Amino acid sequence: MYIYYKRFFVAVWGIKRATFRGSLSVGKFEMKIIGEVIVFVCLIVGSQGQWLDEHCGSGGSTSCPWLAAIYIWDPQKWETYFHCTGTLITDRFILTHAIPNTRIGYIFARLGATYDDAPTSQWYTTESLTMHPNFENNGKHIKNDISLIKLNRKAEFNALISPICLFHSKSQNQKQLQRQIADSTLEFTFSGWTKPFFTSNSKVLKSTMVVRLNPQLCSNAIEDPLEWNQICGETDSDELCFRNSGGPLEMVINKWGKNESVLLGILSYGTGSCGDPDVFTDILSHSDWIASIVRDQ
Known part of the structure; x- marks a missing residue:
């Protein structure tokens, strides 16, 4: 004490x-x-009652055990292709960006891998896909870019697979504190998949630091107004420009004496050029919607 x-x-x-x-x-x-x-x-x-899943976190055993790779089946080419990144938030749900116009049976998720073809990989099919009801995409400006994938079975937790922590509380005081935490965080960690070599098709897990940008400066840089429930950030790294929409934006806190990551955002969109600012969906502003889906199913 x-x-x-x-x-x-x-x-x-x-x-x-x-x-x-x-x-x-x-x-x-x-x-x-x-x-x-x-x-x-x-x-x-109040440590109790402020997490979506009280048993979340890795306990520091490994890096990003919640990171998922989302694949989609292409019936014309008769093959699956890597589509985006996702984040495991419970034993049945993965949080990612909106995936419109895709059949449920064509979506697959891989957990427990830090590189392609890792023997620790676990593959799951999809039982349901729930996109945010107010999702919009006019080709440039995107709103409420978030969806939940329900796995066909419970994820088997181990040192390489565990859910990330998400703030959620029914208490207004706790919600205000959580919002203050999120808004006062200036540096984050972003994780996703990258190709180690330019000519390689294999992908490995990478993490980089992201710095929060002033919303107005960000809007000017990307030539697109930022929504109230979005976060803008930039990084010096150009390794994570490869189809990492839906990837987690995290902060670290001390939970029960251990450093744990809390999910604050997921990558939504950017200009398409490495080094330019990126826009992230603010997760805390959607916590009630996430909880309603996760706990009702």
Whole structure:
């Protein structure tokens, strides 16, 4: 407990300092402190009842055990092709971007792999696909780019397969704290699949840091207005430009003494050029909709 109290006083000092200087002028360091103390208070005040799945997380056993590769069957070519990335959120559901105009039986998910043809891979067929009812795509601007894939059976959890943590609570106080945590996070981790060599068809799991961008600056850069339930970010890495829509945007918190990742966004779209800003669907703004699908089925 001494460690927690020590972190608490340091964090409170950071908040007082940030308040004195003004919320719009605080630097990255102070904002990080604000995020940390909010996480701390949130976990201490009520650890139970703030997760979609209380047993989420990897326990630090491996990196990205929730990452899924989504494949679609092409009946004309008589083969499956890699379509996008997804994130396991329970033992039956994968969260990804919207997948319109696709038959349920043509969608497959692979879990437990860090590279193509890994012997640890587990393959699943799809029982249902639920897209957000307000999904829109006019060819450039995309809204509510999110869907849920229900697997045909429960995922077999192990060191390489486990669900990521998602904030969800019925308490308005908890929801406000969770929103403050998400909005004060300036740096994230994004994970997806990349080709290690330009001529290679194989894919390996990679992660990179993403920095949050000011919404107005982002809108100007991509020449498209940002929605209130979207996050804009950029990275210096050009390794993850290969069809990673639906990939997870994560932050790390301390859950029961272990560092765990929390899903805050999924990749929606960008300009199509590596190095340009990308737009992510804000997951917290859709948490009630996600919970209604997951718990009703």
